[in-house]
Amino acid sequence: xxxxxxxxxxFPTTDNHVLRGISCHITAGEKIxxxxxxxxGKSTFLRCLNLLEQPSEGKIWFDGTEITDPQxxxxxxxxxxxxxxxxxxxxxNLTVIANIMLAPVKLKxxxxxxxEANAMKLLERVDLLDKRDSYPSQLSGGxxxxxxxxxxxxxxxxxxxxxxxxxxxxxxxxxxxxxVMKDLxxxxxxxxxxxxxxxxxxxxxxxxxxxxxxxxxxxxxxSSFFGNPESVRLQEFLSKVL
Amino acid sequence: xxxxxxxxxxxxxxxxxxxxxxxxYLAGLGITVExxxxxAILGLLIGTLLAFMKMSVGKDGRRTxxxxxxxxxxxxxxxxxxxxxxxxxxxxxxxxxxxxxxIAIITFGINSGAYVAEIVRAGVLAVDKGQTEAGRSLGLxxxxxxxxxxxxxxxxxxxxxxxxxxxxxxKETAIVxxxxxxxxxxxxxxxxxxxYEPFMPLIGAAIIYFSMIKVLTILLGKLERKLRASDNx
Ligand SMILES: Nc1ncnc2c1ncn2[C@@H]1O[C@H](COP(=O)(O)OP(=O)(O)OP(=O)(O)O)[C@@H](O)[C@H]1O
Ligand SMILES: [Mg+2]
Numbered sequence: 001x002x003x004x005x006x007x008x009x010x011f012p013t014t015d016n017h018v019l020r021g022i023s024c025h026i027t028a029g030e031k032i033x034x035x036x037x038x039x040x041g042k043s044t045f046l047r048c049l050n051l052l053e054q055p056s057e058g059k060i061w062f063d064g065t066e067i068t069d070p071q072x073x074x075x076x077x078x079x080x081x082x083x084x085x086x087x088x089x090x091x092x093n094l095t096v097i098a099n100i101m102l103a104p105v106k107l108k109x110x111x112x113x114x115x116e117a118n119a120m121k122l123l124e125r126v127d128l129l130d131k132r133d134s135y136p137s138q139l140s141g142g143x144x145x146x147x148x149x150x151x152x153x154x155x156x157x158x159x160x161x162x163x164x165x166x167x168x169x170x171x172x173x174x175x176x177x178x179x180v181m182k183d184l185x186x187x188x189x190x191x192x193x194x195x196x197x198x199x200x201x202x203x204x205x206x207x208x209x210x211x212x213x214x215x216x217x218x219x220x221x222x223s224s225f226f227g228n229p230e231s232v233r234l235q236e237f238l239s240k241v242l
Numbered sequence: 243x244x245x246x247x248x249x250x251x252x253x254x255x256x257x258x259x260x261x262x263x264x265x266x267y268l269a270g271l272g273i274t275v276e277x278x279x280x281x282a283i284l285g286l287l288i289g290t291l292l293a294f295m296k297m298s299v300g301k302d303g304r305r306t307x308x309x310x311x312x313x314x315x316x317x318x319x320x321x322x323x324x325x326x327x328x329x330x331x332x333x334x335x336x337x338x339x340x341x342x343x344x345i346a347i348i349t350f351g352i353n354s355g356a357y358v359a360e361i362v363r364a365g366v367l368a369v370d371k372g373q374t375e376a377g378r379s380l381g382l383x384x385x386x387x388x389x390x391x392x393x394x395x396x397x398x399x400x401x402x403x404x405x406x407x408x409x410x411x412x413k414e415t416a417i418v419x420x421x422x423x424x425x426x427x428x429x430x431x432x433x434x435x436x437x438y439e440p441f442m443p444l445i446g447a448a449i450i451y452f453s454m455i456k457v458l459t460i461l462l463g464k465l466e467r468k469l470r471a472s473d474n475x
Contacts, residue, residue, distance in 0.1 A: 013303075050379055078380065079381030089373060092373065093395050102382075102390060155380060
């Protein structure tokens with residue numbers, strides 16, 4: 001579903017060579033978990049996948065289309081590729097339901113009434129129906145993140161990218177968000193998740209990638225990733241986080 | 243004491259009543275308000291346009307010619323006195339027209355635009371970058387993201403300083419006498435040179451300006467409080 005070939009990213013402002021040749025293959029239904037030390041380029045990698053960052057070099061295919069081709073309609077690609085951010089990024093000027101309905105309606109994917117019915121169904125699924133008319137500032141972090149997940153789901157994406165979705169949550173709210181993500185995983189959604197939640201990685205991940213210094217150093221299913229790490233750097237990393 | 247009171251009343255009468263002089267102030271006030279109001283609207287349009295020109299970035303992340311033009315405009319306007327701008331417009335640029343009200347409106351509109359541009363730009367840039375990223379990540383275009391997400395939030399940042407800008411503009415129009423317009427300030431000056439009693443006309447005009455601005459300030463304060471309240475509802 002997603003093919004990445006020799007991806008490089010250098011930030012022109014700082015001349016910082018952040019991604020140094022990443023290649024990978026993600027097939028439909030996989031739950032990829034990306035882990036690695038801070039600054040290793042995990043966020044940058046994820047943001048290159050939906051072109052929030054422009055890769056400096058390399059190619060990315062999504063569903064058979066080369067999205068790094070300048071001719072590709074990036075906006076259309078993004079309608080099928082959701083993203084969930086560490087800082088939630090709910091639209092502060094809109095109510096919960098308007099947050100969820102905005103993109104499907106404005107992009108003419110659904111009529112207003114369809115979008116509303118769909119939003120209600122999704123809100124029910126995360127048990128937040130009573131918040132439909134609240135503004136983001138009235139919600140807890142966990143509620144915000146569940147709404148943010150629902151907002152991407154409303155577009156019916158084929159894959160969702162998560163960038164540390166639980167890292168800015170109070171500890172007691174991490175569980176409710178991970179629960180939603182587990183449900184999503186069980187429903188068959190293709191997911192790429194950057195996280196420090198090793199429990200989630202082990203339980204939900206189908207493949208775990210270890211990134212360090214802009215490269216994927218090692219990737220394996222959870223059992224061998226955790227049980228039998230090959231590289232010294234991963235062994236060191238695991239000894240710190242586990 | 244009685245004598246003093248009578249002399250004040252008499253000088254008040256000479257400044258405002260005799261020969262229907264209050265009409266001069268009123269006409270002057272009309273000019274002041276007309277020039278300020280239309281200049282503010284023009285300034286808002288020009289300033290918004292300039293702000294978006296200045297914020298435009300090319301595909302390679304570099305500044306566009308638009309942004310360079312906007313920068314030059316803002317630099318020149320902010321680097322020269324507005325009186326001089328008015329004189330240049332009246333005596334050099336618009337020599338074919340003697341419609342001083344229109345020329346004043348255009349001058350102050352162009353002038354205010356440079357300041358409004360900075361206000362709008364700051365207001366838009368103050369909206370968290372994550373808002374734009376979330377909009378774009380859902381597939382909304384740059385323009386849709388601006389329109390539905392960023393601008394509604396930026397307006398809240400922009401309104402209060404915009405009110406201040408209007409207050410400054412209202413006071414700055416006191417120089418339109420330079421091109422022959424009789425605004426409130428010049429009206430007061432005219433009366434005082436006729437009665438040889440500057441006190442009443444000048445203090446009177448000052449009180450009128452002050453009251454208008456006081457009312458505006460109070461309204462602005464209310465608006466600001468309302469906007470802030472809707473932030474954490
Ligand atoms: N817009 C940018 N401009 C310049 N440098 C950047 C930019 N974004 C990220 N970087 C740099 O790229 C490197 C990798 O950042 P990235 O955010 O991808 O790391 P990360 O693995 O997600 O780290 P963390 O776990 O802290 O989120 C860092 O050194 C960072 O300073
Ligand atoms: Mg990161």
